[in-house]
Amino acid sequence: DVKVTQSSRYLVKRTGEKVFLECVQDMDHENMFWYRQDPGLGLRLIYFSYDVKMKEKGDIPEGYSVSREKKERFSLILESASTNQTSMYLCASSFLDGREKLFFGSGTQLSVL
Amino acid sequence: QKEVEQDPGPLSVPEGAIVSLNCTYSNSAFQYFMWYRQYSRKGPELLMYTYSSGNKEDGRFTAQVDKSSKYISLFIRDSQPSDSATYLCAMKDNQGGKLIFGQGTELSVKP
Numbered sequence: 001d002v003k004v005t006q007s008s009r010y011l012v013k014r015t016g017e018k019v020f021l022e023c024v025q026d027m028d029h030e031n032m033f034w035y036r037q038d039p040g041l042g043l044r045l046i047y048f049s050y051d052v053k054m055k056e057k058g059d060i061p062e063g064y065s066v067s068r069e070k071k072e073r074f075s076l077i078l079e080s081a082s083t084n085q086t087s088m089y090l091c092a093s094s095f096l097d098g099r100e101k102l103f104f105g106s107g108t109q110l111s112v113l
Numbered sequence: 114q115k116e117v118e119q120d121p122g123p124l125s126v127p128e129g130a131i132v133s134l135n136c137t138y139s140n141s142a143f144q145y146f147m148w149y150r151q152y153s154r155k156g157p158e159l160l161m162y163t164y165s166s167g168n169k170e171d172g173r174f175t176a177q178v179d180k181s182s183k184y185i186s187l188f189i190r191d192s193q194p195s196d197s198a199t200y201l202c203a204m205k206d207n208q209g210g211k212l213i214f215g216q217g218t219e220l221s222v223k224p
Contacts, residue, residue, distance in 0.1 A: 099205060104156030
């Protein structure tokens, strides 16, 4: 089975802190994605990557950056956390030609106080 | 107008009921239609996948796509308490575009 592992299940940070969310997949997928999920707004794409060191902005990239130094690992960085970044963050991966078939991690619930 | 519209519910049904979940969309270029299921405190998982039009059946689940009406449905027969989850529709074109998700419908099946 495909496994997408997110490093933290729950995270509490202070406003202004730099926050790192880590994601690792074990199926040799080319594509990796970061979404945030908020009530009433559904899943919104923050960034995605189709190869090592490659990244593309999603729908809501402001306030976020990403890093993909290895194929299996995709990191989401909040440079200076703000309260409006409190959310559930979901990492996903897929094969290059299978963007419709995403495999998700269990999510990180981030609270910024 | 959102590209994909989905009634957020919540929807509560008794065990054994037939459940109908629906999404409408506006982009006629969509060719891939998916349903994801998300249990509480978990990430979504792919439940059904359909390319272009028609029906697809998998056990108690049936996915229907009506491209002329820009409408997709997921039917659950003989619903079980274990079907209680949020169901998200998702769609994509075949030009390498992004996956577009509906808001999700929260379903509760009562024993």
